[in-house]
Amino acid sequence: MKPVKIGLLGLGTVGGGTLEILQKTLPEIQGRLGQSIEVVAIAVRDLNRPRSVDTTGIELTDDPMQVVTHPDVEIVVELMGGTGLARDLLSEAIRLGKHVVTANKALIAEFGNELFALAAENNVIVNYEAAVAGGIPVIKAVREGLAANKIEWLAGIINGTGNYILTEMKKPGADFAAVLKVAQELGYAEADPTFDVEGIDAAHKLTILASIAFGIELQFNKVYTEGISKVTAEDIQFAEKLGYQIKHLGVASRTDNGFSLRVHPTLIPNSVLLANVHGVMNSVLVKGDHVGSTMYYGPGAGAGPTASAVVADIIDVIRWREQPQKARVPALGFVTEALQSAPVVSIEEIETRYYIRCFAQDHAGVLAKITSVMAKHNISIEQVVQEPCKSQPQDATLVMLTNRVKEANLNAALSDLSQLEEIDGEIARIRLESLQ
């Protein structure tokens, strides 16, 4: 049987990793697939750059459209990133009736609806396992493995950089800025770390996970996104004392008024396995109505893990293209007619528990005053810790965990609290999820 011919757009970290797998592990892959795969063309940025991978016998070009239109290329694999040129190239590949595999989370989260519609018209597959949580086959788990369930919610550590930073901040004396600097030196964080630490990368991934879990269109611009730059080492220590870890989570859940899609630092109980996911590792916890909670864990980035997901997608495309379109796994897990249009609720409408930390003057009656403000807004305090404040010696640091309350309600309480003359400086607020 003739090998299936593919073209790569990009030969950077993931492109090189993909080529290496298709060379080194080809016997294993052939054993699984029953046929061979051949890379026939690769688009690179600079033809003269020395390569650590062997490209003998492969057409290299610096014009990516040549790979897309290459008469032998049956599957176009996009590993160049960005949402401009990549979008145009994949749209053209789809129009030419070619199947597509991409690792591009921004492209899928922002332009996936358009690409999937075009793919359906042209009877081709767009696969994107590597776009979420790198090497962990979580797209496959949710779209296929849990297909018998109505997904109630999911919560994931889906940005390795952020999780590395929060993990390192647990070490004595560490603070956000210092840890970020080390992460940059180790190559875990970009020179401009905004995408990772402000949660944009996680929001891209959460957008995709929410769509395949609930059967809703991709709505990246509706995701509430809060980064980790305001989390302090002190917050992490207080959380730990109370039995929690602070993790930067993507959370998608059903509410009475629609779907909640959000990325923010979150206290989660130590007793939950997800709280033990440390360093650069990723993990996604998914709650289905019949299966209960299942969790998927592994490396979320890097050449090998990402390329592992890309090649698994290529294998699926080779299998699925033999099916009529109606029998294939739909791009968003649900057939187009079944996609729901339920709204995404604003962050003010969510209901959860909260960690509140403030600096308050350390004299009698202050705690009573604070709790009475909270009570006025019908917020119960379930745990309180008070300690001498290190940065402001006249103050105590006061930490409270609330009961479940609507965020709008909590905001009103915090606004009243901040008016108290006994409160010094800003009040920190971190959401708390029990994940049960």
Next chain:
Amino acid sequence: MKPVKIGLLGLGTVGGGTLEILQKTLPEIQGRLGQSIEVVAIAVRDLNRPRSVDTTGIELTDDPMQVVTHPDVEIVVELMGGTGLARDLLSEAIRLGKHVVTANKALIAEFGNELFALAAENNVIVNYEAAVAGGIPVIKAVREGLAANKIEWLAGIINGTGNYILTEMKKPGADFAAVLKVAQELGYAEADPTFDVEGIDAAHKLTILASIAFGIELQFNKVYTEGISKVTAEDIQFAEKLGYQIKHLGVASRTDNGFSLRVHPTLIPNSVLLANVHGVMNSVLVKGDHVGSTMYYGPGAGAGPTASAVVADIIDVIRWREQPQKARVPALGFVTEALQSAPVVSIEEIETRYYIRCFAQDHAGVLAKITSVMAKHNISIEQVVQEPCKSQPQDATLVMLTNRVKEANLNAALSDLSQLEEIDGEIARIRLESLQ
């Protein structure tokens, strides 16, 4: 489009759960699959038993062959268990050209080779996701999600009863017999607990996992199987002091001489996420050459989780039957011609680290004598703990962790050790895996 018609063999816990999903979550499933599923016939043991599920409009029969030969039934779903009648029924279903879904781990582990060969001849699919780790889609993850990797090893907590017992034995004063009794009262363990506590159930699952990971035929009778009944609460406490948890693991790995397939109690480092999997939960850790380590976690038993996997298999069958056989995921993950015949090595040939616990007379020179026996066999002791022995006041309890050593070598050393007059009673030995 007409619904796909299926027949169930068995309406016990899992059968009832499957019927309930296909009733309660059908709109969600139809949204994913683009078509409906209808249960038309069910074989039950006793037609007169009252049912908690609604069987209106479904043909009930106490002759399971009637379901198999039912002219409308396109997919036969076997949830009755056992390897006698179930084997005959599924063989007949396959001969009639019907696709098959089963949750029966014993049947697949012991007779899968025969069933898969028959299925290939008859161009039908046999799916068995629910046979391993209940609701966790780990068969899908290994056969499809990690298909770009050569799997190096896997290790799993794949028997919830055993993991529950070992977890409960950490509580003060608990011992194996008392915890087993509670597990039986809670319904976590059978009246005859042999299958679970002696590792047979785990060996069935490990057989299947090893085959799809490495591309080898099912070889249940080659699995080394050791249960948990000899693990003491004291061993669990010593392990914890040394930074380890004792888990009942199924381990499959490549060695220089063949594949190692084994089920036994194992010390694993606290720092490994798998060590934090407690209670009745299951989890499988898989090491691939490109992806590195990924882990899959969730409930390994129960009506909802098991039925979730059964229904996901039904959905896959409905999709895959539209493909030519060569494009389908092969039953053991690899096409028949690619299956390897490398041998399974005996337990004496494995190389790993060991936890050794013995009772030794508490006087000067005893430790030196013991370590010199070990040294004679080229075994280094990497950690030692000595404590007063509770059960034998004249003795000390001595615990040692060895370096990596061949099991045959260790056995020789233990045999020599047991000859020392300073050693009282049996020497306990538990394997230790770093899982890196």
